[in-house]
Amino acid sequence: MIRVLGIETSCDETAASVVALDGVAAPEILSNIVLSQIEEHAAFGGVVPEIAARAHVEALDGIVEAALADSAVSLDEVDAVAATAGPGLVGGLIVGLMTAKAIAAAANKPLIAVNHLEGHALTARLTDGLDFPYLLLLVSGGHTQIVAVRGVGDYQRWATTIDDALGEAFDKTAKMLGLPYPGGPNVEKAAVSGDAGRFVFPRPMKGSAQPDFSFSGLKTAVRQAATAIAPLSDQDVADICASFQAAVADALGDRVARALARFRQEFPDTARPALVVAGGVAANRTIKGTLEALCSEAGFAFVAPPQKLCTDNAAMIAWAGIERLRAGMAGENAADFVPRSRWPLDSVSAPLVGSGRRGAKA
Ligand code: KG4
Numbered sequence: 392m393i394r395v396l397g398i399e400t401s402c403d404e405t406a407a408s409v410v411a412l413d414g415v416a417a418p419e420i421l422s423n424i425v426l427s428q429i430e431e432h433a434a435f436g437g438v439v440p441e442i443a444a445r446a447h448v449e450a451l452d453g454i455v456e457a458a459l460a461d462s463a464v465s466l467d468e469v470d471a472v473a474a475t476a477g478p479g480l481v482g483g484l485i486v487g488l489m490t491a492k493a494i495a496a497a498a499n500k501p502l503i504a505v506n507h508l509e510g511h512a513l514t515a516r517l518t519d520g521l522d523f524p525y526l527l528l529l530v531s532g533g534h535t536q537i538v539a540v541r542g543v544g545d546y547q548r549w550a551t552t553i554d555d556a557l558g559e560a561f562d563k564t565a566k567m568l569g570l571p572y573p574g575g576p577n578v579e580k581a582a583v584s585g586d587a588g589r590f591v592f593p594r595p596m597k598g599s600a601q602p603d604f605s606f607s608g609l610k611t612a613v614r615q616a617a618t619a620i621a622p623l624s625d626q627d628v629a630d631i632c633a634s635f636q637a638a639v640a641d642a643l644g645d646r647v648a649r650a651l652a653r654f655r656q657e658f659p660d661t662a663r664p665a666l667v668v669a670g671g672v673a674a675n676r677t678i679k680g681t682l683e684a685l686c687s688e689a690g691f692a693f694v695a696p697p698q699k700l701c702t703d704n705a706a707m708i709a710w711a712g713i714e715r716l717r718a719g720m721a722g723e724n725a726a727d728f729v730p731r732s733r734w735p736l737d738s739v740s741a742p743l744v745g746s747g748r749r750g751a752k753a
Pocket residue numbers: 402530531532533534557558559561562573574575576579670671672673674675676701702703752753
């Protein structure tokens with residue numbers, strides 16, 4: 392039996408969780424506490440790093456206590472403490488990692504420094520028991536990536552954004568249209584009563600031989616359309632949202648279709664190839680529908696873990712800790728580990744100019 396306490400503080404969620412694996416049965420999430428700071432940041436239309444760091448300091452001890460209490464596992468009984476060490480907002484990372492180091496030292500347990508993106512990448516093995524290799528589409532407020540997940544610690548980034556992250560594009564679009572933060576769910580809600588054919592927005596990178604994403608041109612097109620017809624009625628807003636979402640789904644679908652084809656070529660022996668989605672944007676039904684259709688056409692399983700485990704949480708960090716322990720890759724000197732605001736999953740692929748600009752959310 393392996394039990395790991397996980398801690399996540401890389402952006403605007405303060406989270407702690409205990410996950411257990413007994414080697415025979417499926418892994419079990421014994422507790423999963425997430426405190427969102429959305430209300431603290433809403434007035435600013437985005438995450439404010441100083442506010443986030445302070446909120447983590449205030450909340451983390453209580454959240455860890457609650458996670459242990461909920462799991463009915465004592466600190467003595469955990470095998471290791473895993474904490475997000477990057478990428479993300481450095482203030483929050485320091486709070487989480489230092490707290491984890493202190494707990495690990497006091498309880499005489501090993502500390503595992505986890506890459507937040509690895510947490511997202513391995514979640515589908517916690518929830519769906521997926522075998523390697525599989526393809527991951529990570530679409531959140533800070534990252535838009537397609538990653539080939541080949542094994543624990545073995546990731547290859549096949550595509551990333553050259554400018555805005557997709558969640559960021561949703562949030563900025565919402566802001567332009569006067570919709571509240573966070574923008575994604577509000578754009579989706581407004582789009583329901585909109586005409587997706589009223590505006591023809593660009594599909595950035597569609598058909599391009601370069602596999603990456605781009606969303607800033609789309610954002611500019613939305614701004615121009617909105618300015619041209621201002622003041623906007625509710626119907627105008629709905630139509631812009633629906634047209635924006637259609638453009639996003641189309642552009643995303645094009646990029647993902649390419650990656651599915653590449654996966655087939657590179658991993659021809661995978662019996663049941665799968666596409667896993669993670670990140671807040673994965674909640675969007677139009678996007679989900681597009682991806683589902685693509686997967687069924689290409690013979691891929693479409694795996695969308697429960698939303699609570701798609702967005703930032705500590706169960707995925709605890710699980711990544713278990714995976715690393717099992718693989719003998721827990722890292723030896725994690726007590727000396729320094730938080731990294733930038734920490735690509737794939738150390739081979741060169742960073743793209745402008746990608747993960749905000750570097751905050753994954
Ligand atoms: O994964 P997440 O909760 O946090 C990180 O970025 O790490 O993702 C948040 C992002 C925000 O940009 C939010 O606007 C977007 O996900 N989002 C959505 C939807 N729900 C959340 N975007 C589109 N449609 C949604 N339903």
